[in-house]
Amino acid sequence: MVRELVVLGTSSHLPTRARNHNGYLLLWDGDGYLFDPGEGTQRQMTFAGISASKITHICLTHVHGDHSYGLPGVISRLAADGVEHTVQLHYPASGEAFVRALVGVSAPLSTLQLVPHGSAGQIASHLSVAPLHHRVETFGYRLTEPDDxxxxxxxxxxxxxxxxxxxxxxxxxxxxxxxxxxxxxPRSGQSFAFIMDTAPCPGAEDLADGTDMLVSECTFADEESDLARDYLHMTAGQAGDLAHRARARHLVLTHFSSRYADTAHLVAQAQARAPHSRVTAANDLDRFAMPRRRTTAV
Structure with missing residues (x-):
């Protein structure tokens, strides 16, 4: 079965010629987890050759527009395609009115199930959340396969x-x-964490712990640490620190400020702090396969 991250957008507040607003689709066996569909996500899925019918869960970390304005288009596409399976929409309960407004301007989708959450814990099969530290209530997500x-x-x-x-x-x-x-x-179950729009915090540490793939915001370079602190975002070095402490195998950096046309120095800053992790800067339409499961040798 396929386990792959399809990157649909990698910008932060402002899109650029090369980077769309946020959007990340994790294909996990027969399910599809769409994280933070920003404006233009439906079109990016077309460029990626991904059918909307792959989506079974939509997960919003928070209700800022660059992470959610693509939601009406995605829901409308699901309705237009006649999707018959249940699609669960997960989001912070504090954003209820905002999410309902976005859903309200979408084409009706009878199989859409709204699933707000308000605290850390498991919210669906293998899917859990933990609070992050941002200017509005924000949650990161983790998908964990049981050990086998x-x-x-x-x-x-x-x-x-x-x-x-x-x-x-x-x-x-x-x-x-x-x-x-x-x-x-023994075979360790695979794990994936999605951490977006946050300053370093305990919730991010919990989500990232021992992950095979960690998708982390990297809005600023280390030189802009004052801006990162003021806006409650992470620098490249802080993302690297998170991956190192978590023993993450593959750190995927994203959510870049539009000031960075070249992300090579961001990768270098993160890699210097996470020497034992693979560190990659995501570009729109990139695809990353989940690392092979870890198996204990005989």
């Missing part, structure tokens, strides 16, 4: 276990004197 085990074909063959018996062994833990531990190794 990876079977070792050679050991299964040596134990004489195949076909439906493999599933039975997984369910029951032992079969015909063979324990699950004898023919498999």
């Amino acid at each position: 085990r990876t079977f070792l074909p050679a050991k299964l063959a040596a134990a004489g276990i195949s076909g439906f018996d493999v599933g039975k062994l997984r369910r029951e833990g032992s079969l015909n004197g063979v324990d699950l531990d004898d023919v498999s190794v």
Whole structure:
């Protein structure tokens, strides 16, 4: 199954010729999580070759326009395409009136389910939120796959276990004197975190902890730390610090101020603080595959 991040927009407050307003679609097996659809997201999905029917969840971190003004277009496209599956719209409860206004100007979508949240915790299967620190109530998101085990074909063959018996062994833990531990190794579940529009804070740390892919705002370079503090955003170095403390495997930087035509120095600043993470600056229409699952060696 596909697990891939499709980047639809990477600007911050103002779009540029090269960067659309925010928009990020995480394809996770049969589900599609659309994060922070800013203005133009519907068109960016067309450029990316992504059908709106892929969307099963829409997740707003907060109700600033560059993270939400694309919502009516996306909902209207879902309605035009005749999407029949449930689409859950997650957002901070404090933004209820604003979100309902955006939904109200959209084409009616009978399968749209509004799911406001007001505190940290799990809000859907494998999906959880934690509060961030911004000028309005803001939440980051985390998708976590439960830990599991990876079977070792050679050991299964040596134990004489195949076909439906493999599933039975997984369910029951032992079969015909063979324990699950004898023919498999632990496998960490994959995890993804989305952290946008925030100063460094405990909620960001909780969301990022141990993630395979961490998407983090990087509005300013370290030289503009005063602006980052005043507007409650992060610098490249702070994003790197977050990834380093979290032991994140792949840090994807985004939400860049329009002042930065070239993001190479932002990557350098983040990488210097996160030497053990892969650090990438996202561009519109980039695609990033989730890192391979971590497996404990025998």
